[in-house]
Amino acid sequence: MSPPLTTTPLIVAKFGGTSLANPQRVRDMAARLVASHAQGARVVAVVSAMGSSTDELLKLAKSVNENPPARELDRLLATGEQISMAVMAMAVEALGVNALSLSGRQAGILTTGAFNKARIADIHADRLMKALDKGRIVIVAGFQGITTDGDITTLGRGGSDTTAVAIAAAIKADVCEIYSDVEGVYTADPRVVPHACKLDTISYDEMLELAAAGSGVLQMRSVEVARNFGVVIHCRSAFSDKPGTLVKETSTMEQAIVSGIAYDNSEAKITIRAVPDRVGIAAEVFGRVAEANVNVDMIVQNISEHGTTDISFTTPISELRRLKPVLAATVGRLGAREYIIDETISKVSLVGAGMKSNPGIAARVFRVLADSGVNINMISTSAIRISVVIEGDKTEQVLQSLHTAFGLDSDELFEETQLSGDELAAKRAKGR
Amino acid sequence: MSPPLTTTPLIVAKFGGTSLANPQRVRDMAARLVASHAQGARVVAVVSAMGSSTDELLKLAKSVNENPPARELDRLLATGEQISMAVMAMAVEALGVNALSLSGRQAGILTTGAFNKARIADIHADRLMKALDKGRIVIVAGFQGITTDGDITTLGRGGSDTTAVAIAAAIKADVCEIYSDVEGVYTADPRVVPHACKLDTISYDEMLELAAAGSGVLQMRSVEVARNFGVVIHCRSAFSDKPGTLVKETSTMEQAIVSGIAYDNSEAKITIRAVPDRVGIAAEVFGRVAEANVNVDMIVQNISEHGTTDISFTTPISELRRLKPVLAATVGRLGAREYIIDETISKVSLVGAGMKSNPGIAARVFRVLADSGVNINMISTSAIRISVVIEGDKTEQVLQSLHTAFGLDSDELFEETQLSGDELAAKRAKGR
Numbered sequence: 093m094s095p096p097l098t099t100t101p102l103i104v105a106k107f108g109g110t111s112l113a114n115p116q117r118v119r120d121m122a123a124r125l126v127a128s129h130a131q132g133a134r135v136v137a138v139v140s141a142m143g144s145s146t147d148e149l150l151k152l153a154k155s156v157n158e159n160p161p162a163r164e165l166d167r168l169l170a171t172g173e174q175i176s177m178a179v180m181a182m183a184v185e186a187l188g189v190n191a192l193s194l195s196g197r198q199a200g201i202l203t204t205g206a207f208n209k210a211r212i213a214d215i216h217a218d219r220l221m222k223a224l225d226k227g228r229i230v231i232v233a234g235f236q237g238i239t240t241d242g243d244i245t246t247l248g249r250g251g252s253d254t255t256a257v258a259i260a261a262a263i264k265a266d267v268c269e270i271y272s273d274v275e276g277v278y279t280a281d282p283r284v285v286p287h288a289c290k291l292d293t294i295s296y297d298e299m300l301e302l303a304a305a306g307s308g309v310l311q312m313r314s315v316e317v318a319r320n321f322g323v324v325i326h327c328r329s330a331f332s333d334k335p336g337t338l339v340k341e342t343s344t345m346e347q348a349i350v351s352g353i354a355y356d357n358s359e360a361k362i363t364i365r366a367v368p369d370r371v372g373i374a375a376e377v378f379g380r381v382a383e384a385n386v387n388v389d390m391i392v393q394n395i396s397e398h399g400t401t402d403i404s405f406t407t408p409i410s411e412l413r414r415l416k417p418v419l420a421a422t423v424g425r426l427g428a429r430e431y432i433i434d435e436t437i438s439k440v441s442l443v444g445a446g447m448k449s450n451p452g453i454a455a456r457v458f459r460v461l462a463d464s465g466v467n468i469n470m471i472s473t474s475a476i477r478i479s480v481v482i483e484g485d486k487t488e489q490v491l492q493s494l495h496t497a498f499g500l501d502s503d504e505l506f507e508e509t510q511l512s513g514d515e516l517a518a519k520r521a522k523g524r
Numbered sequence: 525m526s527p528p529l530t531t532t533p534l535i536v537a538k539f540g541g542t543s544l545a546n547p548q549r550v551r552d553m554a555a556r557l558v559a560s561h562a563q564g565a566r567v568v569a570v571v572s573a574m575g576s577s578t579d580e581l582l583k584l585a586k587s588v589n590e591n592p593p594a595r596e597l598d599r600l601l602a603t604g605e606q607i608s609m610a611v612m613a614m615a616v617e618a619l620g621v622n623a624l625s626l627s628g629r630q631a632g633i634l635t636t637g638a639f640n641k642a643r644i645a646d647i648h649a650d651r652l653m654k655a656l657d658k659g660r661i662v663i664v665a666g667f668q669g670i671t672t673d674g675d676i677t678t679l680g681r682g683g684s685d686t687t688a689v690a691i692a693a694a695i696k697a698d699v700c701e702i703y704s705d706v707e708g709v710y711t712a713d714p715r716v717v718p719h720a721c722k723l724d725t726i727s728y729d730e731m732l733e734l735a736a737a738g739s740g741v742l743q744m745r746s747v748e749v750a751r752n753f754g755v756v757i758h759c760r761s762a763f764s765d766k767p768g769t770l771v772k773e774t775s776t777m778e779q780a781i782v783s784g785i786a787y788d789n790s791e792a793k794i795t796i797r798a799v800p801d802r803v804g805i806a807a808e809v810f811g812r813v814a815e816a817n818v819n820v821d822m823i824v825q826n827i828s829e830h831g832t833t834d835i836s837f838t839t840p841i842s843e844l845r846r847l848k849p850v851l852a853a854t855v856g857r858l859g860a861r862e863y864i865i866d867e868t869i870s871k872v873s874l875v876g877a878g879m880k881s882n883p884g885i886a887a888r889v890f891r892v893l894a895d896s897g898v899n900i901n902m903i904s905t906s907a908i909r910i911s912v913v914i915e916g917d918k919t920e921q922v923l924q925s926l927h928t929a930f931g932l933d934s935d936e937l938f939e940e941t942q943l944s945g946d947e948l949a950a951k952r953a954k955g956r
Binding site (some may be wrong): 115118119122149152153155156157158160161164165167168171174175177178179182185186190193195197198242243293336 | 546550551581584585587588589590592593596597599600603606607609610611613614615617618623625627629630674675936
């Protein structure tokens with residue numbers, strides 16, 4: 093006598109902070125959920141903290157303790173999403189549909205014990221499924237879980253995307269809708285490249301490379317989970333009903349040579365000059381850097397000349413404070429000449445699954461840059477990505493040239509009015 | 525090899541919202557805890573939500589749902605104390621002492637399932653005790669617990685006092701310190717009666733009567749729990765080191781005839797005029813009132829005259845909206861003449877355990893009022909309390925006359941500077 097569950101669509105919808113910035117927006121998003129429910133779907137929502145409340149909680153923590161203990165910080169930050177889930181459940185109920193909010197603990201999200209950067213180990217979705225079977229809309233607090241000791245953990249920045257995809261995987265949802273303030277995934281940032289096109293679909297691997305290369309649409313970990321469990325992600329706008337971009341496994345037939353171009357100007361380039369060239373130098377340098385917990389992105393070691401070599405690498409500007417003492421010590425120990433930091437660089441990356449079967453792409457990229465008179469500082473490639481480090485003030489020109497050269501230009505200009513004024517201002521301030 | 529626990533003092537300290545209104549105050553309160561800890565005490569803190577954050581959360585709820593579902597409202601409101609506990613734990617750690625925050629769930633506080641007004645059923649304090657044994661200062665979120673289903677419940681307004689006393693009872697603490705913005709329990713509100721004295725001790729029964737009569741120092745339920753389990757409460761100021769008032773069982777020898785005088789101007793007097801006098805009239809009237817969930821305080825039925833009687837009672841002004849339709853229907857059904865509402869009344873109560881053995885107190889009260897030319901509207905008494913309802917604008921005069929007549933006047937004037945400016949303004953606005 094069990095109901096015919098298999099024929100009912102099962103949707104996980106995730107809302108970011110901007111989509112929940114004020115009570116009116118919460119009500120608008122609740123109306124979306126209720127509309128899906130009215131069309132017969134079973135609906136789970138995953139919510140981020142409202143607006144900038146996570147930043148405010150972080151500021152509060154710092155005001156009493158410059159280095160707040162990790163367990164207490166997670167406990168504090170988790171309240172942001174717990175407020176959202178309760179308020180969203182209230183907004184859904186106000187529209188006449190039964191709702192149930194579940195914290196990370198109540199939703200059965202078990203994580204590792206690494207506070208501030210926990211990873212989801214398992215999801216026990218029994219209570220969630222029971223509520224869905226009763227016709228309720230279930231609202232889950234994103235970004236959090238519990239350890240086996242019952243302590244609350246958080247998943248790190250952007251963790252709500254991961255929560256949503258992991259729940260979609262656990263309950264075998266048909267789709268995981270990620271609502272944000274952008275309409276989907278574009279061939280390039282439309283505010284820099286006005287002829288950018290929205291993509292209808294993109295593969296997991298391409299999305300991962302784009303995310304790693306600086307495209308802020310989706311959080312990398314969530315895409316990894318989606319790829320591992322075959323969850324279809326639908327990136328779409330919280331403020332429009334237009335379809336967005338589907339992130340899913342695509343067949344080889346469809347693979348574009350270049351799907352998108354991303355840039356990242358949040359990194360610095362470090363060069364250690366005139367290092368005596370001997371075996372194990374790179375291991376020595378990057379061993380020390382790793383010990384200081386500094387992330388390194390691209391690495392280049394020049395050809396040795398007169399017995400010395402230059403080692404260059406890029407790292408987030410935010411890591412420089414921790415990195416500098418390591419560099420000073422390393423230069424001294426190795427007998428290198430000096431280290432140089434360049435914070436004005438920009439990394440431009442082309443991503444496309446079709447690159448695998450088209451070996452001439454790198455050469456075409458270099459030709460476009462040479463024709464534009466732009467120097468290439470560093471190069472790195474993967475099977476489906478080419479990244480070049482250039483002078484930062486050439487970023488816009490390079491993006492537009494590459495976008496045109498690889499046939500990505502749309503006939504239409506991107507309309508900025510698709511974004512509301514404050515969203516746009518916020519995004520610009522972030523420098524995305 | 526267990527440590528000599530029995531010789532170590534065990535303190536529960538509860539901080540209200542004003543004591544935690546901003547980061548500086550949280551740091552100050554953390555310093556208090558650390559000072560007690562340094563003196564060798566085992567320390568548990570129970571915290572309310574910071575400042576007015578509970579009111580802000582309530583406003584947020586109302587902005588998306590005029591009648592928010594009780595379960596979701598409790599879930600939302602509970603975040604206020606969860607924020608406080610994490611921030612307080614961080615502030616304690618900043619002073620170099622290990623802290624552990626525990627939510628109602630983690631502190632093992634089991635409640636009934638009545639959302640918004642749950643009652644504590646049991647406390648499983650194992651985790652709390654273990655942390656104390658490790659030398660940690662434990663911070664517990666007040667106002668909340670969980671049901672056996674694992675849903676969060678709240679205890680209603682002032683519930684953090686009850687949490688503190690219940691934990692003190694469960695772990696057999698030596699004292700439950702309740703920190704607030706007043707120095708203790710006074711013989712009368714010192715802002716109305718400048719010669720009021722702070723009491724060194726007061727019995728549970730007197731404190732209960734004073735709380736019921738309008739003194740806002742302690743929440744009634746917490747005093748009931750303290751009485752039932754013999755918990756010594758120390759009411760004291762968060763902003764001074766002076767000793768406050770101890771609430772505990774006192775011997776008969778010490779009992780003052782009048783310990784304190786309280787007033788309450790938040791009630792209205794309702795009179796139903798010319799009700800045909802027959803058996804069961806009062807049951808009929810108050811049965812209907814109870815069905816509408818309206819609380820009634822004092823009741824007076826006049827002597828019958830010409831076959832009709834007047835029935836008067838007092839009720840909180842806040843209940844009038846719900847009460848009026850009941851009154852209109854009742855007047856019609858009983859064939860009474862009319863009902864009259866008087867919102868200008870004030871109730872003045874004298875409380876003292878010594879009244880039990882001094883039968884002439886009521887007469888002395890009536891004499892003082894007669895000498896002051898004040899009419900008495902209604903009278904009610906208990907073994908240790910006399911309450912009279914008078915015209916509201918005579919409250920100050922009556923309080924001062926009674927305070928002097930019963931020998932309570934201090935030689936010194938109360939210094940208002942004991943309260944900070946904003947506290948005073950806030951208290952006045954509340955009309956306490």
